[in-house]
Amino acid sequence: MIPLSYYVILSALVFVTGVVGVLIRRNIIIILLSVELMLNATNINFVAFSYYLQNVAGQVFVFFALTVAAAEVAVGLAIIIALYRSKSSINVDEFRLLKW
Amino acid sequence: MAHLFFFYFAGVIVLTSILVVALRNPIYSALSLLIMFFHVAGLYVTLHAEFLAAVQIIVYAGAILVLYLFVVMLLNLKREERYHAQFPIGALLGLTIVTEVLLLAFHGSSPPEPAPSGTSTPATNGVTEVAGVTDAVAGPALSAVEGNTETIGESLYTTYLFPFEVASLILLVAMIGSIVLAKKDIFEQQ
Incomplete structure (x- = not known):
């Protein structure tokens, strides 16, 4: 039987990869992909705990996380298209409208 | 295996x-x-x-x-320069979080063993070690005898009925929002 901590470590590694991706990349699409990585990392955690505690609540929460991820992708990609239309670039450095 | x-x-x-x-x-x-x-x-x-x-x-x-x-x-x-200027900060933060989590994972108490598949009650032995937290979220047990889909569906339509409806509302809002955002000149037709 695989120890639960292995799953926690795996999901921590994936989550941290997502965090680093959000911080270091300049392409807005890759930033959204990194957010997907983070959501998947939490899902792995939820399912692992759901199995080890023999409780179905974790899997139900993964279901809801999936819903939120789908909504996030739809809205996020629409925002990217709107941004690209106004600036014809998706480089985050170009968007400094709120900067003084 | x-x-x-x-x-x-x-x-x-x-x-x-x-x-x-x-x-x-x-x-x-x-x-x-x-x-x-x-x-x-x-x-x-x-x-x-x-x-x-x-x-x-x-x-x-x-x-x-x-x-x-x-x-x-x-x-x-077109391909552009890929890394942000914050690269060192991001790498440092990532390393810090990884170290923290690894420390927590290896210094924590022993993880609970999964309950034997025959019992369908929420595992009493393993769960008590995790204490407190599991009492709050104690939902229906994950039985190995029934189908996995059946168990999830049952708890989704009984215990989690309200979040389920809220999720459908979220999807509706996302649908409308993305159409409004991506459509060209939707507010300038008049």
Whole structure:
């Protein structure tokens, strides 16, 4: 039987990869992909705990996380298209409208 | 055998998630994310969450990834400089979090063992060690005898009926919002 901590470590590694991706990349699409990585990392955690505690609540929460991820992708990609239309670039450095 | 499967899936997941961040071309990033989604689904199967594995492939790989690829190809990007100036800060923060989590994982108390599959009650022995937290979220037990899909569906339509309805509302709002955002000149027709 695989120890639960292995799953926690795996999901921590994936989550941290997502965090680093959000911080270091300049392409807005890759930033959204990194957010997907983070959501998947939490899902792995939820399912692992759901199995080890023999409780179905974790899997139900993964279901809801999936819903939120789908909504996030739809809205996020629409925002990217709107941004690209106004600036014809998706480089985050170009968007400094709120900067003084 | 279980270890073999776990290490295969975990290795591929970590490798492809690093590739998502590191690759230069967004299309390659999206494709390596696709491979990662498939292996996460495989990991779910080893954890006896077959329904979620199917949903993972259908929703993530089938819908979300295709949407990403559509947008990447629609925008027709030229390759640009890839890393932000914050690269050292990001790497430092990532290293800190990894160290913290590894410390927590190895210094914590022993993880609970899964309950024997014959019993359908929420495991009493293993859960008490985790204390407190599990009492609050004590839902229906995950029985190995019934189908996984059946158990999830039952608890989704009884215990989690209200969140389920809220989720459908979220999807509706996202649908309308993305149409309004992406449509050209929707407010300037008059």
